[in-house]
Amino acid sequence: MRAEIAYRIGVELRELENVAEAETELQRAVTAAEAGRDDRLATFAWIRLASVARARDAYDEAARRIEQATAKLARIGNPPDVLGFLLANKAQIEHQHGELDVARADYEHAIAVYEKIGAERPRVASSLTLLARLYGELGLNDLRSPPRSVPRPLAEKIRGRSTR
Numbered sequence: 001m002r003a004e005i006a007y008r009i010g011v012e013l014r015e016l017e018n019v020a021e022a023e024t025e026l027q028r029a030v031t032a033a034e035a036g037r038d039d040r041l042a043t044f045a046w047i048r049l050a051s052v053a054r055a056r057d058a059y060d061e062a063a064r065r066i067e068q069a070t071a072k073l074a075r076i077g078n079p080p081d082v083l084g085f086l087l088a089n090k091a092q093i094e095h096q097h098g099e100l101d102v103a104r105a106d107y108e109h110a111i112a113v114y115e116k117i118g119a120e121r122p123r124v125a126s127s128l129t130l131l132a133r134l135y136g137e138l139g140l141n142d143l144r145s146p147p148r149s150v151p152r153p154l155a156e157k158i159r160g161r162s163t164r
Helices: 002-015 019-035 039-055 059-075 080-096 100-117 121-137 152-159
Strands: none
Touching: 002 019, 002 039, 019 039, 039 059, 039 080, 059 080, 080 100, 080 121, 100 121
């Protein structure tokens, strides 16, 4: 119960961009979740802590936290909802750090995982929006005729069906 409360408070503080207090609460959540052997909650908390590190431009720290989350994820059997969340957050870190090709692969994988499990539409929409922004940065602006490296169904989801 303590871990869940700290996690919820940390998430809310992060949404309010109170990064320092969010980090403190999320660290409390990790400690309590690990003490209570709640690896699922610990995984989510590590992912959120990686997001906090990204907000501080601390990419090495964000990467270490993603590694912690990945280890926990494997321990709980890689449930697709958690995997999609991890991939989407990892892609945001990579994107912000300038690792565009790696971020693209992780965004696309996250979207595929979310769609496979029928995840909530806001997560799919958010990932598609971030991927579209990344495509722009990669110079893939005209997705009506996407290069072979962009799957047509994914291009159509971002831009809509081509009328050509």
